[in-house]
Amino acid sequence: MTSTWDQPAGAPRIRRIRGGEAQAAPRPQRARPVQLIETAPHPREEGFEIGRTGIDIDGLFAFGLFLPMLYLSQWTSLGAATIAAMVPAYMFIRRERLAKVMTPRLFLLAVPAFAMFSVVWSAYPKESLRHSVELGITVMAGLLLSSARNQNAVLRGIACAYAIYIVNSIIAGGTVIVGVGMGGDAFSGLTESKNLEADIASCGVVVTSIMTIIALQRRNLVWALGGACAIALELYAAFAARSAGAVLGLGMALMAYAVLIPLVYAGKAVRAWLTSMVVILLPIAAASYQTLSQALIHLGAAVFDKDSTLTGRTYLWYRAADFIKEKPFFGRGYDAFWVQGNVDAEGLWRFFGIIDRNGFTFHNTYVQTLVELGWVGLAVVILTVLIGVVFLVRRFIEKPNLPLVFWIGILLYEIVRTPIEVVGTLPFYFSTAYVFGALGAAFSREHGRKPGVRLATVASIATPVLVSVTPEAQVDRFGRKKPDRRALRLVKSGPEDDR
Numbered sequence: 245m246t247s248t249w250d251q252p253a254g255a256p257r258i259r260r261i262r263g264g265e266a267q268a269a270p271r272p273q274r275a276r277p278v279q280l281i282e283t284a285p286h287p288r289e290e291g292f293e294i295g296r297t298g299i300d301i302d303g304l305f306a307f308g309l310f311l312p313m314l315y316l317s318q319w320t321s322l323g324a325a326t327i328a329a330m331v332p333a334y335m336f337i338r339r340e341r342l343a344k345v346m347t348p349r350l351f352l353l354a355v356p357a358f359a360m361f362s363v364v365w366s367a368y369p370k371e372s373l374r375h376s377v378e379l380g381i382t383v384m385a386g387l388l389l390s391s392a393r394n395q396n397a398v399l400r401g402i403a404c405a406y407a408i409y410i411v412n413s414i415i416a417g418g419t420v421i422v423g424v425g426m427g428g429d430a431f432s433g434l435t436e437s438k439n440l441e442a443d444i445a446s447c448g449v450v451v452t453s454i455m456t457i458i459a460l461q462r463r464n465l466v467w468a469l470g471g472a473c474a475i476a477l478e479l480y481a482a483f484a485a486r487s488a489g490a491v492l493g494l495g496m497a498l499m500a501y502a503v504l505i506p507l508v509y510a511g512k513a514v515r516a517w518l519t520s521m522v523v524i525l526l527p528i529a530a531a532s533y534q535t536l537s538q539a540l541i542h543l544g545a546a547v548f549d550k551d552s553t554l555t556g557r558t559y560l561w562y563r564a565a566d567f568i569k570e571k572p573f574f575g576r577g578y579d580a581f582w583v584q585g586n587v588d589a590e591g592l593w594r595f596f597g598i599i600d601r602n603g604f605t606f607h608n609t610y611v612q613t614l615v616e617l618g619w620v621g622l623a624v625v626i627l628t629v630l631i632g633v634v635f636l637v638r639r640f641i642e643k644p645n646l647p648l649v650f651w652i653g654i655l656l657y658e659i660v661r662t663p664i665e666v667v668g669t670l671p672f673y674f675s676t677a678y679v680f681g682a683l684g685a686a687f688s689r690e691h692g693r694k695p696g697v698r699l700a701t702v703a704s705i706a707t708p709v710l711v712s713v714t715p716e717a718q719v720d721r722f723g724r725k726k727p728d729r730r731a732l733r734l735v736k737s738g739p740e741d742d743r
Contacts, residue, residue: 303397305334309385310405313674314444317435317603324378327672331385338388345391348687352387352632352680355669356380358624359578362617366577367586375579378671386681391689395647399455400467406448407474409434410481413441422486431484439665442487446494447674448478450657453501454650461646489664497657504652508644515641557607557664563592564611568618575618579671605670609662613669625669632683639686648685655682 308330312323319326335342359376366372392398413433420432430438456471482491507515567581567588582589584601593601606612613622636655640648658667658679668679 300394300397301334301337302392302394303401305330305392306389306398306401307405308401309389309677310402310674311408313672313677314405314409315434316672317440324672327385328378328381331381331388334388335384345687345689346387349387349391349684352628352683353380353383354628355625355680356383358617358621359669362574362578362580362621365574366580368577368580368583371583372577372580375671379578379669379676382671382673382676383680386677386679387684389677390651390681390685391687393689395645395689396455396458399451399458399647399650403448403452403455403471403474406444406452406478407470410445410448410474410477413444413481414477430486431481433481433485438485439487439490442482442485442490443661443665443675445478445481445485446490446497446657447654447678449475449482449494450497450654451650452478453498454646454653457505458646489661493657493660496660497653500653500656501649504640504644504649505646507640508646508649512641515644519637519641559595560592560606561608561611563588564606564608564615568611568614571618572614573618573620575614575616575621578616578621581615605666607664607666609665609667609669612666629668629679629683632686635686636683651682651685654678658682 309327312319312326316323338345356376356379359379360373363369363372363376389398410433416434418432418434418436419429420436420438422428422430422438431441432438433441433444435441452471452474456468456475459465459467459471482494503518507518567576580586582602582604584590589604590601592598593604596604598604606615610622613625617624633655636652640652655678658675661667667675670676
């Protein structure tokens with residue numbers, strides 16, 4: 245046997261196999277198109293991280309927005325300037341997709357737009373213009389929060405702001421005298437208003453509770469333990485402030501959590517059935533608003549030993565009825581009543597002993613809106629909220645999750661308080677951000693790939709990729725059998741491979 249042969253051009257190369265017959269190398273099989281699968285790690289992202297610090301810009305915005313809102317009575321102009329600066333800065337960061345995300349939410353801007361339009365007939369147009377712009381900034385802040393990519397980071401940021409404020413309030417230990425019922429003192433923390441302190445503490449419980457549940461679900465014990473400690477302090481502050489509206493709203497929000505959280509993991513049919521029952525009851529509740537609000541007031545008076553006027557609110561509403569009759573359709577202009585120099589406002593401040601003549605309301609969302617924007621303005625507010633609620637319910641039925649449960653819970657907390665507090669129409673106030681954030685949560689938000697997951701994605705190939713499939717030799721150089729394996733060699737690539 246010789247080790248070389250003459251072979252014609254183009255014929256397969258002949259190899260000499262030690263100890264055996266000479267064999268021709270296998271001829272390559274015809275190239276055929278295949279579908280490539282690309283497996284590669286994709287860092288998230290569901291949020292915007294600042295470099296490699298691990299700090300999410302969504303959570304940082306939420307923290308930086310709520311901290312000055314909570315300290316607004318202490319920081320005054322500095323707090324307002326901080327809020328006004330952070331919102332456009334965050335909008336600039338999200339500028340690439342902001343228009344697409346905000347388009348379905350544009351109808352929610354009808355409320356601040358109508359408030360700004362009231363400058364035309366306002367008794368104090370400068371005040372109406374300035375405060376309506378502030379209201380627009382606050383509404384946009386709420387929409388940005390609920391449309392952020394990383395909702396968990398948003399909840400953590402808000403919860404941290406509340407924890408800092410509550411700890412500071414308890415250390416300060418401020419109290420105010422309650423001159424009705426059993427009398428005595430009520431906890432007011434850093435403020436001169438027990439109602440504001442109770443509102444802050446109750447909202448802290450609502451947001452920190454859902455944040456803690458998410459942390460437990462993800463086995464993040466540090467956040468779960470911190471959340472549990474914060475909830476304990478916030479509950480103490482809420483009850484020590486002796487505010488009927490805040491505590492009743494908190495109870496409704498926690499009841500909503502107890503119902504909605506199991507529904508997140510239930511079937512779509514169950515969610516649809518239960519939601520349908522709620523929708524049927526809503527018109528009945530709306531028709532019985534006056535009866536239900538009176539029942540709520542009497543319940544609060546009984547539980548917290550208050551007088552039947554709920555600390556003078558009924559006199560405020562009595563006087564407001566006269567103001568509404570004067571300008572029933574469009575009102576006096578947005579935020580154009582509680583202005584120093586207005587004779588009617590000065591009289592009420594003197595009656596209630598408000599020395600600084602500032603920061604007072606009619607303690608009823610509907611009454612306040614009627615005085616400032618009239619029946620037309622109230623119709624705009626109610627219609628906007630109703631449309632948003634319908635979309636929010638539909639969103640929960642189709643794509644439920646725990647952050648969405650939070651937005652529903654906080655919205656219910658705010659709505660319950662509307663008969664005895666002003667909610668959703670005050671500028672630079674966290675309740676306004678909550679209301680419009682919840683309504684904005686009904687629509688899709690920015691999405692990104694989940695972190696820490698290796699995703700197998702099918703490559704989108706416009707032109708088929710050709711590869712050469714070549715069987716390897718069945719025996720090794722010692723004559724032993726080898727497993728059947730095939731080698732892939734790229735022959736022709738599509739244009740997408742050059743990206």
